[in-house]
Amino acid sequence: MLILGIETSCDETSVALVANGQKVLEHIVSSQIKLHSRFSGIVPEIASRAHLESINLMLEDVLRKKYYRNKIDAVAVTHEPGLIGSILIGLITAEVISYVLNLPLIKVNHLEGHIFSSFIGSKLPSFPFISLVVSGGHTDLTLVKGFGRYEIIGRTRDDACGEAYDKVARVLGFGYPGGPIIDALYKKSNPDEFPLPRIVMPESFDFSFSGLKTAVLYKMRELAGSKKEKPKNVPLFVRKNIAASFQKSAVNILVKKVLRAAKVYNVNSIVLGGGVSANEHLRNELINESKSKNIELFLPEKKYCTDNAAMIASVAYYKWKYT
Ligand code: KG4
Ligand code: ZN
Numbered sequence: 559m560l561i562l563g564i565e566t567s568c569d570e571t572s573v574a575l576v577a578n579g580q581k582v583l584e585h586i587v588s589s590q591i592k593l594h595s596r597f598s599g600i601v602p603e604i605a606s607r608a609h610l611e612s613i614n615l616m617l618e619d620v621l622r623k624k625y626y627r628n629k630i631d632a633v634a635v636t637h638e639p640g641l642i643g644s645i646l647i648g649l650i651t652a653e654v655i656s657y658v659l660n661l662p663l664i665k666v667n668h669l670e671g672h673i674f675s676s677f678i679g680s681k682l683p684s685f686p687f688i689s690l691v692v693s694g695g696h697t698d699l700t701l702v703k704g705f706g707r708y709e710i711i712g713r714t715r716d717d718a719c720g721e722a723y724d725k726v727a728r729v730l731g732f733g734y735p736g737g738p739i740i741d742a743l744y745k746k747s748n749p750d751e752f753p754l755p756r757i758v759m760p761e762s763f764d765f766s767f768s769g770l771k772t773a774v775l776y777k778m779r780e781l782a783g784s785k786k787e788k789p790k791n792v793p794l795f796v797r798k799n800i801a802a803s804f805q806k807s808a809v810n811i812l813v814k815k816v817l818r819a820a821k822v823y824n825v826n827s828i829v830l831g832g833g834v835s836a837n838e839h840l841r842n843e844l845i846n847e848s849k850s851k852n853i854e855l856f857l858p859e860k861k862y863c864t865d866n867a868a869m870i871a872s873v874a875y876y877k878w879k880y881t
Contacts (some may be wrong), residue, residue, distance in 0.1 A: 563871025586699025
C-alpha cells in the first residue's frame, strides 16, 4: 500500500511517499528556520504563509515521476496538534487530493507519528513499550499498548523540553533553534562549572523545565551584572558552559524518568521520538543506561527525529491496517 504523507503542523513543510509503512520512496522537508530565526522563535502567521508557498511545489516535486501516477492508495495528513493555521494548509491540501483522486484520507495525530518514527524501515516492536516524545511542543511519557491504545503517564507541567532548549539558547545569545546549537557545543564545554537545579519530582512521571530555564536566566543576569540578560557582557566560554550544564540537567531528568517508567510499568522496551531525540548526549546516555539495565532501546534515525511526513505516512499505514 503506497501512502502519500503530508506534514505541516509547525515550521516544517514535508511530503513523503511510503510503501507499507516501511519503505520510504520519496521524502522532502522544507525547513522554515531561516524565516523564524530573526524572531528567536516560531511566528505562526509566517509559518502558515510559508507552508502555503511551498506545499504545491513540493507535491509536484514528489509526484513528477510517472511511475507513481495511479499507484497511490491513500493520503495521510497531520490533523492535530499544532499551529492551527499551519495544520489547515496541509489538511485542506490533503482533502483536495483525496477528493479529486478519490483516495481514502487518513488523518494522523502528530504525536503518533513521533511515537512510531523509530520503526520506519525496520520491523515493529512488540507491545507494550514506553514512549518518550520530546519535541518543541511536547514532553510526553506514554505507555503504548498497541496502535491507538495509549496511556499518557507523564507530561510537562510547563515548558516542553525543546521549548526550554530554544529559550535557554536565546537567553545565552546563541540563536534559534536552540537544541542543535547546544547539542553541538556540549562536547567542547564544561557542564560542571555552573551546576543547575534538577527538578525531578520523584513522586510523579510529569516533567518541569521552567525552573531550569529560569535558573539559566538568573545566572546570566548575575554574571552580566544587570537586571536584563545581556549575553554580550558574558564571555562566550562561560555561556557555553552554562548551556552544557543546562543540557546535562535536562537530559538527566529525561533519562531518569523514562527508565523509572519502564521499571514501574514492568516494560522492557523504550522508544524515543521528537526533535530533542536527535540530541547526541541524550542518545548516548540512554544507550549506556539501557544496556546496563538490559532494556531494548529504539531511537529514530536523525532525519526522522524532527517533523517529517515519512513518519505520518508510515503510521497511517499501521492505523489503516490495525485499527
Ligand atoms: O519535533 P520537532 O521538529 O517539532 C515539534 O513537534 O515541536 O522538534 C523541534 C524541537 C526544537 O525545540 C529544537 O530545538 C529541538 O527539537 N531539537 C533539539 C535537537 N534538534 C532539534 N533539541 C536538542 N538537541 C538536538 N540535537
Ligand atoms: Zn513534532
